[in-house]
Amino acid sequence: MHAKTDSEVTSISASSPARSPPRRPLYFVQSPSRDSHDGEKTVTTSFHSTPVLSPNASPPHSSSSTRFSAPHRKKDNHHHHHSLKPWKQIDVIEEEGLLQGEDRDRTLSRRCYFLIFLLGFLLLFTLFSLILWGASRPMKPKIFIKSIKFDHVQVQAGSDSTGVATDMISMNSTLKFTYRNTGTFFGVHVASTPLELSYSEIVIAAGNMKEFYQHRRSHRLVSVAVMGNKIPLYGSGASLSSTTGMPTVPVPLNLNFVLRSRAYVLGKLVKPKYYKRIQCSITLDPKKLSAPIPLKHSCTYK
Template identity: 75%
Template sequence: MHAKTDSEVTSLDASSSTRSPRRAVYYVQSPSHDGEKTTTSLHSTPVLSPMGSPPHSHSSSSRFSASRHRNNHNNKSWKGIDVIEEEGLLQSELDRQHSLSRRYYFLAFLLGFFLLFSLFSLILWCASRPMKPKILIKSIKFDHLRVQAGSDSSGVATDMITMNSTVKFTYRNTGTFFGVHVTSTPFDLSYSDIVIATGNLKKFYQSRKSQRLVSVAVMGNKIPLYGGGASLSSSTGVPTLPVPLNLTFVIRSRAYVLGRLVKPKYYKRVQCSINLDPKKINVPISLKHSCTYD
C-alpha cells in the first residue's frame, strides 16, 4: 500500500461530502510504525458532528427521568396526605353535624314531650274543675247548754256560757277519676258576733264517686258574754227564750288528679242561721234549709 497524498485525501473528503450531505464524517491521521518505516495511515475514526447527540446525553436523561419520577412520587405523596387530611376534616365535620343533629333531636323530643304533657295536664285540670264536691249540712244537736255568772281572765264580772253541740253534714265527691283530701277552717258558732263555741274537722280522704256522713263536735267552755248575756241568764242557767246563733266554716278540698302536678282545689263557704229553742236540748235541729253555700 502507498501512502495517500494530500490531494487524494482532499478528493476523498469532497466525494464523501457530496454523497452524505446530512452527516459529515471526518478522518484524522494517526502515525503507524511498520518496522523501521514510518508511514502515515488514515484510520477512520468517526467524529460526530454537532448535529449528533453528545455521549453523555443518555445518563443526563436517566437522571432527569429519575428526578422527575421522584418529584412525581413526592407530589403523589403530598397529594395523598392532602386527601387524607381532607377526608379527616370531612369526617370530623360530619361527626360534629351528627352530634348537633342528635342534640337538636333530643331537645325537640323534650320540648314536644313537655308540650304534650302540659296539654294533657291542662285537659285533665279542665275536666276536673266542674266535678266539685257536694256538701249538705244536715243537723246540729245541742247536748249541753248553761249560762252562769263568772269573771273573765282579767277579773271582770260577766255572764259566761258553756255548751256542747254536734254538727252533722254529708260530703260527696263527684269526681269520676280522682279522690280528694278534705280539710276545713274551724266551725265557729257565734252569738251577737261573739264566738261561743268552736270545733275542728279531722282531715280525711274521700275516694272517687263516694260520700260520707261527717260529725264535728262544736264546744265552748265558760266563754264570757259581757253585756250580751243578760237575755240568756235565768235562775236555772238555761235560757228561757230562743237564742239566735250563726254557724260559719269553709270546707277545703284538694284533688290529686295527676300526682302533685294536677291538683285542683275546691272551696265551699257554709253559713247557717240557727234558732236555738231551749226546749230542744238533746234533739237534732234540721239545717237543710237554713244554710247557704258559696
C-alpha cells in the first residue's frame, strides 16, 4: 500500500456519495513572544503539539493561553474595580469614620481615666492630710515655768528722755522653763514673743527667747534673760526708792509672753500651730535676791 496524497483524499471525498458531518477548522494556540524568531518557534511547536479537536470537544487551555489571557483578566478586574469605585469610596469613608470615632473614644477614655486618677489622688491626699492634721492636734506641747532669779535690782533717781525727773529702775533676771514636745511623729519649731516683766502696768524688763527646734518626744530646759536698764517709773517708783538703791518692801510683778510652736507634719502642707499664752504673778523679795523663786503654782497657761 502507498500513502495517499492530499489530492487523492480530496477526490475520494468528493466522489463519495455518503454524507459526513462537516468538519470544524483546526485550532492552535499561539503564545505571545517578544521577538519574531521566538514566535515562529512557539507557533511551530503549538501546531505540532496541539491535537485535532473533535466536533463535540472544546479546545483545551494550555499554560500559554493562561499567560496570554492573564493581562486581559487583570484589565477586566481593574475596569470592574473602577466601575465600583464610588461605592467602595463610601465604604472606605465609613470605615475611616468608624476608626476615627474609635480613636476619639479611646482618647476621651484615656483623658477620663487620667482625670479620675488625678481627682482620686487629690482626694486621697487631702484625706490623708486631714487625718494627719487631726491626729497631730491633740499632741500639744507642754510648758512648765520653773523659776525666776533676780540677780540685780536697783532703783535710783534720774530723768527720762524728755528731761522729766523720775525714779528709774534697772534689773537683771533669768527665767527658766521646760518645753516638752509630745508629738510622736513630728518635730516642732518654737518661737516666742518678748518676755515682759511689768510693775504697775509699766514694763520694767524684757527678754527675747532664741528660736529652737524640738524633736519628737523630747524636751529641754530653756533659759531666757529678762533685763531692764534705767526704766522710768514716774509716780509708781516712790514706794521702791531707798537710800541704798534697793527696794525695802516686796515688789509685785507680772510676767507675760506667748509661746508659739509650729509643726511640719507633711512638709508645708500640714503644719499645725500651737499657741500658749503664759501669765505669771511674781513677788520680788529684796531679801531673796540671787535665789530662784519657784513659779510652779504662780502661772496660768491659756
